[in-house]
Amino acid sequence: xxxxxxxxxxxYLQEGEGQPVIFLHGxxxxxxxxxxxxxxxxxxxxxxxxxxxxxxxMPLATTSVKSLTKFVKAFVDHKGYEKVVLVGNSLGGHIxxxxxxxxxxxxxxxxxAGSSGLYESAMGNTYPRRGDRNYIAxxxxxxxxxxxxxxxxxxxxxxxxxxxxxxxxxxxAISKSAIRHNxxxxxxxxxIPVCVIWGRQDAVTPPEVAFKFNELLPQSELHWLDECGHxxxxxxxxxxxxxxxxxxxxxxxxx
Numbered sequence: 001x002x003x004x005x006x007x008x009x010x011x012y013l014q015e016g017e018g019q020p021v022i023f024l025h026g027x028x029x030x031x032x033x034x035x036x037x038x039x040x041x042x043x044x045x046x047x048x049x050x051x052x053x054x055x056x057x058m059p060l061a062t063t064s065v066k067s068l069t070k071f072v073k074a075f076v077d078h079k080g081y082e083k084v085v086l087v088g089n090s091l092g093g094h095i096x097x098x099x100x101x102x103x104x105x106x107x108x109x110x111x112x113a114g115s116s117g118l119y120e121s122a123m124g125n126t127y128p129r130r131g132d133r134n135y136i137a138x139x140x141x142x143x144x145x146x147x148x149x150x151x152x153x154x155x156x157x158x159x160x161x162x163x164x165x166x167x168x169x170x171x172x173a174i175s176k177s178a179i180r181h182n183x184x185x186x187x188x189x190x191x192i193p194v195c196v197i198w199g200r201q202d203a204v205t206p207p208e209v210a211f212k213f214n215e216l217l218p219q220s221e222l223h224w225l226d227e228c229g230h231x232x233x234x235x236x237x238x239x240x241x242x243x244x245x246x247x248x249x250x251x252x253x254x255x
Contacts, residue, residue, distance in 0.1 A: 016042025024092030036237035064177035187216035199228030
C-alpha cells in the first residue's frame with residue numbers, strides 16, 4: 001500500500017516518475033480507490049498522484065465544485081507541474097472538466113470515468129438517509145455491478161459520512177453545486193484529448209451520459225466496459241488500466 005504524504009494543507013499518495021497523472025476521487029471516494037492505477041502507471045513512465053480532496057473541511061459557504069477545482073490548481077502549483085493529465089471518477093471527473101475550463105493551459109488530457117457534469121440527479125435527489133446502515137449498504141452496492149467491490153470497510157466509510165451532520169451538509173452542498181455547474185455548453189470548446197471510460201451497467205451516470213460526453217467533446221473517444229458499474233477503475237482495473245495506457249501512448253507526447 002502506498003504511503004500517505006502530508007505537506008502543508010495537501011495530503012496525497014504518490015508513486016513513480018515521468019508524465020504527471022493526477023487521479024481525482026468522487027464524492028464518497030477514497031484515495032485507495034486508485035491503488036491499482038498507482039501500482040500500474042507508476043511502473044509505466046508516470047508520476048501518479050492522488051490528492052485528498054477537502055470535501056468536509058472547506059468553509060460551508062464556499063463548498064462547491066469550483067472551490068474544489070481551485071484546490072486542485074493549488075495542489076498542481078504546489079507540486080510544480082506544468083502540464084498534467086487529470087483522471088476523474090464521478091465528482092472527480094466533474095472537477096477535471098472544471099479545471100479544463102478554468103486552467104486549460106495546464107491540461108494535456110482528461111480521462112473521465114462515470115463523470116458527473118452533465119447528469120447529476122442521482123447525486124442531488126437520492127442522498128441516503130442517516131442512521132440506517134442496511135439502507136446505506138444497499139445503496140453502496142447499487143453503485144457497483146461487481147458487488148465484491150462494496151466491502152464492509154467501504155460501506156462503513158459511507159455510513160460514517162452520512163451519519164456525521166457536518167459531512168452530510170457539505171456532501172449535499174457539493175451535490176447541489178454539481179447540478180448548478182452543468183458543463184454541456186462548455187464541452188464543445190474543450191479541444192484536448194479526452195478518454196471516456198464507462199461501465200455499461202452504470203446506474204448512477206447511465207450509458208446515455210457517456211454518449212453525450214462523447215458527442216459534445218470534440219477530441220473524445222468512448223470506451224465501454226461490460227459487467228461494470230460506476231467505478232470502472234475499481235471494478236475492472238486491468239481493462240481500465242489497459243485502455244488508459246494505450247490512450248496515453250497514442251495521444252500524448254512523451255516527456
